[in-house]
Amino acid sequence: MEEKKNPKKANLVDHNSIKHVLDESVTEIVTSRGYVEDVRxxxxxxxxxxxxxxxxxxxxxxxxxxxxxxxxxxxxxxxxxxxxxxxxxxxxxxxKNAILFTYPPKDSFTSTGLVVSSKLPRFSDLYTLEIASADPKSISANPPVQFTKSVTKWFTKDGIMVEGLFWKDVEALINEYKKEPKKSK
Known part of the structure; x- marks a missing residue:
C-alpha cells in the first residue's frame, strides 16, 4: 500500500512562505542524496x-x-x-544565506561537505540556489554552482508546489556540482 504524501503549499503573496517551502525541499533533496546535515x-x-x-x-x-x-x-x-x-x-x-551545511557522503572520495545557500529577494520571483564546498580551500572542493529561476515554474496558482519539477532542477544542480572539472592541458 502506497502512502500518499500531503502536497506542500505556500502562500503566494508571502515571499518568506515560498522561500521556506523551497528551502525545506532543498534540504530533503540534498539529504536524500547521501549528505548528512552538519548541525555544529x-x-x-x-x-x-x-x-x-x-x-x-x-x-x-x-x-x-x-x-x-x-x-x-x-x-x-x-x-x-x-x-x-x-x-x-x-x-x-x-x-550568510546558507540553509544547509553537510558532511561529505559516507562512500565518497571527497573530504568536504556542502554549503547550500538560497536567496529570494523581496518583491522578486527569482529564486537563486547555490551549492558550494564547505571547505573551498580543500583539494577535493569543486567550484560553486548555482541557478536562478522563477518560482512560478514550481507552484500552481493555488500555491501547491510541483515537487517533481523542483526536484529535477535541484538534482541537476547537485549533479553539476559533483562533475569532475575539466583539466586544462
Missing amino acids: MSNLRLALGALIIVVALFAQFYKKKFPENREFLLLCIALYVVLNGIMQLIMYLKE
Whole structure:
C-alpha cells in the first residue's frame, strides 16, 4: 500500500512562505542524496544564545539592588553586547544565506561537505540556489554552482508546489556540482 504524501503549499503573496517551502525541499533533496546535515553551526548558535540568556538572567536576579550592583550590571551588559556581537559575526561571515551545511557522503572520495545557500529577494520571483564546498580551500572542493529561476515554474496558482519539477532542477544542480572539472592541458 502506497502512502500518499500531503502536497506542500505556500502562500503566494508571502515571499518568506515560498522561500521556506523551497528551502525545506532543498534540504530533503540534498539529504536524500547521501549528505548528512552538519548541525555544529546551529548548535554553536544555540549555545551562544543560551549563554546570552544566562547573562541576562544573572543581571536581572542578582541578589543586590541597583546602586550596589552597578559594576556587576555594567559587566553583564558588556558581556551581553560582546556575545551578541560574536553571534552576529558568525551569522554574517560564516552562515550568510546558507540553509544547509553537510558532511561529505559516507562512500565518497571527497573530504568536504556542502554549503547550500538560497536567496529570494523581496518583491522578486527569482529564486537563486547555490551549492558550494564547505571547505573551498580543500583539494577535493569543486567550484560553486548555482541557478536562478522563477518560482512560478514550481507552484500552481493555488500555491501547491510541483515537487517533481523542483526536484529535477535541484538534482541537476547537485549533479553539476559533483562533475569532475575539466583539466586544462
